[in-house]
Amino acid sequence: MKKNEHVFGVCSGYTSDGHGVVKIDGFPLFVKGMMNKESGELVVTLVKKSYGFARLLKLDKVNEERVSPACPIAKQCGGCQLQHMSYKEQLAFKKQKVQDVIERIAKLDVQVEDVLGMTQPDHYRNKGQIPVGVVKGQVVTGFYRINSNTIIDTDSCGIQSVKINAVLQTMRSLFKKYGNAGVFRHLLIKHAFVTGEVMVVWIVRQKKFAHREEMVQELVQTIPEIKSVVLNLNTREDNVILGKQEEVLYGESFITDEINGLKFHISAKSFYQVNPVQTKVLYGKALEFCDLKGNETVIDLYCGVGTISMFLAQKAGKVIGIEIVEQAVRDARENAALNGLNNVEFVCSDAAAYAKKMSEQGGRADVVVVDPPRKGCDQVTLDSIVQMAPERLVYVSCDPATLARDLRILEGKGYRVEVVQPVDMFPWTHHVECVVSMSWAEK
Template identity: 40%
Template structure:
């Protein structure tokens, strides 16, 4: 049975854009039927052509702009929209910050949460901020090429300037690309699962400028490895680490499990709020260092630590938040499920001469329940989970642990809203949320939410 909709494929319509989705698509409604339109902003009047129709929504593309939004700005390059690197680049930066605040407010409203959302903390220069790049290497027109894929495709767009990455990283990628061309290294072929070089990864310390190059290959050996290393060292004096990572599987996961040092160290060192951290190829480390400092400072300031508190840092990673907390608390307990991250956190504690932070390997919900059973008295809990948010079992563990204060650092407003409802049921009241723009020019938003346990 065919479902009748108010619009049909290939219809040409004139519409007014009323909203912007989380994926940065404009929204127009025809008899309450939503159409999602790329490169369209609220307040704009546009002529569109319908490209796809589903039962409850459709898609269209702009064929003509009749009235343009005051918040529309010239784009830095069409390729940045094509590849999804900067899907919000056509929106003026102050409007991007407002959009991110509204994303959280809208989700709270749908979840019936009455939580004030502060204005988004933005950047003075919202470009060139990323301290890490993972760039695919493929054959394009018979030549080894670096670039970025169009979303949901295997079409590589050749690029040398990535707009949101540290320009020194962009330069390093081009230098390494040219060296690989010089030695005729075969690029990876996805369909055949053949070839040699899959990705070039570059990490650069924001303060230290120490740079790491990771060559990720399909093969266990990298041809001409010694010559390639010498050429990189000659051309890029800031490089202190050249790594070879092997990924044998036909997968879209970038890094394989094994890395070896080709030259220099296995880590680079950088500074975050005055503490030093050694960062490996596999380490999770915030990609926007200046905004990471603002994010963590915002979280720390909300706890009002006096130096007498015991704090747990769930999802502690390589120890960034734990060690910052340790400077202001009596004792910090970090828990993390990745074994290498726990070892890195212990190393970073020694590096900074911090002895009041200890790190435990295991699922956070199991470990903190055990700590409660061992009669550990906890004043505050900090969580910084992945995009999927908190497991229901973790929230049960929080209710069992009963810390008086909680800080939720979120990278996904949707799972944040869901989890705040669950935490409310577990006896916690969210006081406020502060968005922090860690990823300018994109739709992604991080935030800090403060919760307190309601007195029973």
């Protein structure tokens, strides 16, 4: 097989990122935008030793779940990879994605549950991170073209909240009115769904610039839900979005949101789940799998700003949250105090180091919850969890492949996987989160 060769093939499944898989004489080609059971003409674009890539030229047979992308820049943007699939097909793809790695990597005979999806999978994001530029004298805002730093100009996004889009449109008008868009690098807009409060962060190249005060005044007059305008100075030459220096231009340095009756202060740099509707579903499943009776000690590894910890503290005897990022720990402690929770404490420590220290000291917990970054847990963390031997272990994951790897290790050390529950936190993208319930099998 050679580059630029034209072939005809039938799609037999998907890659983990949603590309169609077409096998030509057993040789797999990955085809962006092609769906399962479709057939058509392809042109080969890249050939590797054991696989290749191809571009879809013409469909001969079309999957009945194919839809026209609602977003006009779907092909250029790359933020949403599955806009050609119906939502039903997206959920089916994500379930199979998880099932495949559970069988292939974890080597477990466990049936993955149906993905918990959304009733309304649009406008779900409570955070917009939008680059700003000036091209040939014209203001551009939007999202980067796939594999480039070119901004695809747009004034709205179908997965951002309607309010975030309104703020973006207002900012574009102000840029055009005052001609100072060149000072700006990004706009960061956060929208608290329950309270309705909005934060706008101006990420700029210099602190002082023409018409700064007028822009703040007009922005908050146009959109009264804005409770915070923060200037963030970033003079770096790399791709890091937020700088270290901040100045509050209007209101407070935070906005407040609620999940399941718990209040959270959200600052410019706070980590907060971007889909609040599904966050409640995800954390609710984690709480269900913990099976708390009211007197348990729970350790929450990689706790971030303590959202899961505080969910658990409503049912547990005591919760200890572990997080290595100092600012996140400060936010977690502040949020616990905000909610009057005195049975939760937060420790600033590397998760592996804390788990190892606790296991060496003979400490134990009734339940351990882990919510690691995409790379999953390291071996020290897994060994230390096993040494502590909690009766229940709940694993929250944003990457099915590293989840499967870790489940294989834990199964080999005495834990039994009971339920694998995928949750769709990011409709229209190939990402899927999972919550796994495990129990100590060796009695």
